[in-house]
Amino acid sequence: MSILSNSEALRLHIPTPVARPGEIPSFSHLRFSEAGEITKPSIDAEEPGLRHLPYGLIRIMDDQNAAVGPWNPHLDNETLIAGLTAMMRTRAFDDRLFRAHRQGKTSFYMKCTGEEAIAVAQSMVLGADDMCFPTYRMLGWLMARRYPLDKLVNQIFSNAADPLRGRQLPILYSARDYGFYSLSGNVGSRFGHAVGWAMASAYRRGKAIALGMIGEGTTAEGDFHEALTFAAVYRAPVILCVTNNQWAISSFSGIAGAETTTFAAKALAYGIPGLRVDGNDFLAVWAATAWAAERARHNCGPTLIELFTYRTEGHSTSDDPTRYRPVEEASLWPLGDPVDRLTQHLYATGAWDTEKHRTLSEAIDIEVRAAIKAGEAVGTLGTSKPPVSEMFEGVFKEPDWRVIEQRRELGV
């Protein structure tokens, strides 16, 4: 018998997570670099010398909450406190608006709890002219740039003051003046827009760069690979990021390929640098984004960054994560909570104390409650909406006869 013959029946492998509800969660299969362990290459380093990076994990805050290693961005206290403030505002807003959904004030909400460091750090690193092509867990980007909270609430309540005029699902914001591209419920379909936008900036000899975001589950879409191909081929000034929060609704990251490699390692086949970063470490997200931004600004081309984090809450208000993962899993996440870690770091450096933290927390709570109150004064879902004529606006730049006739038919 030939050794090439099958000696056993073929098996189909279906990935399954370590633990399901009722089982004991474990993250012992994950291998993390130590804080400060990963060396920092120059931005113009040749790609072949960077091929180890996707398998490490860039971390800066160590177990004693000190910032260590070559990636440490040495941020001043003012910057750190601004970052902490935006993260805390994001979390407080999420909590309040999630509750508003349970009270029937909106149809839908999605929280980014546990992922606040990513959007906030990136928003602060990149410039006013740069453009973020976000996922729906990037509220922190807007918080860091002081987007008015009441406008967010009005969008979420789809009320008469909704900046998106009642046309878009709650939290799928658009905020051009804040460098925040229009969101959509189709995951992944804007990843290639970030590349095209960056190509346009290079074509125009501009200075602005683009940031494209995608979830780890969506890396299985063609959009991800198409965008990487274009970014690599045209050396677009773009930072492409995979937020690996371990869960795509109920599908664990293994369903997207995490059992055999990292998402950062997808960069290798495209010949671009791939960084894998502790997404719950504000300083690490900052440093990696800044490195990739410098590369982009110096015509060194795109960078793929995997932001390793954990989706602490459900996918959306329509999801119940207790149905598919152990309740305790979130609290056992080995890389901790991003807000808590930055707070502890500031405590450790002496720049912050519990009194200041409590004062800030209370001020944010007042700010968020005031924004909700202002939104409620305009109206909540079903009690207030923009004029129905808005339904017919914006289909084209100028309406064609169909829209004009149908608007007349509806009597608006």
Added chain:
Amino acid sequence: MPTMTMLQALNSALADKLADDPDVLIFGQDVGYFGGVFRVTDGLQSRFGLERCFDAPISEGGIIAAAIGMGAYGLRPVPEIQFADYILPAFDQLVSEAARLRYRSAGEFWAPLTVRSPYGGGIFGGQTHSQSPEAIFAHITGLKTVIPSTPYDAKGLLISAIEDDDPVIFLEPKRLYNGPFDGRHDRPVPTWQGNPAAEVPEGLYRIPLGTAACVREGEAATILAYGTMVHVALAAIEESGIDAELVDLRSIVPLDIDTIVASVKKTGRCVILHEASRFGGFGGELSALVQERCFYHLEAPIERVCGWDTPYPHAFEWDYFPGPDRLIKALRRVTGTD
């Protein structure tokens, strides 16, 4: 005035816009150095530079996604999809993104791209080089769909499409690139030479999107057609002697409903002609619109002459293609002269 083929007219439109507007750029498979598999972008890279007309990976979704991002930035990209049959990997980008961006962002972002793509049959291209997908784009709210039938219209419509601030699908009837093919495949193929519609000015001129052309006035019936079928209709009119009015829609979104309605009210009879398969085709929409608006003027049922509801076949090309003979039969039925 120079005579141009449709290929030359399209090339002229692209060259004039590249010269006119630095925000216009072209990319697609094989469009750069080589000038495109049909030669529409011939010479543009050498005239205007690498960055103005360049090759793209074989990735229709990636091409359209990049074009939307460029459009959102402020450019006017004119991507080419090599055959309309291959546009489907980009369908999500066109439907979910290009068509919806302005609406969902309340006007903060928009995608002023013009997607050029050769479409239609008559070249023995089999089912992957012959299809007419206009109806699936016409159904998508937020997209415009334009189809020229002559060199003059091709240039004027393409310039308007590029200058339009909304996404435009610009379908080029590839069988007309080099001559006004009328479906008589067994006769010598005419060229554009000497055809009045092939007199194409140098320089910019525009045909507004949403304006149909009454190609031939007549009293006996109205033929609604676009693309290659306009020439099929002219042949059928000439051969049958039926005094039909021929309306070339030129753009199906926006649709020139006023011209259609005026013509059908005048003739009282309507035949709709398209290459795409019949069921769910754009002819269904046209038929409904005519019925809704001209019912009391109609003296015969509306007829549709279309491709059959099969995939586009190879060996049966001329059995599938809705040529003059089938149109003449329909004209005789609606005019009661069969």
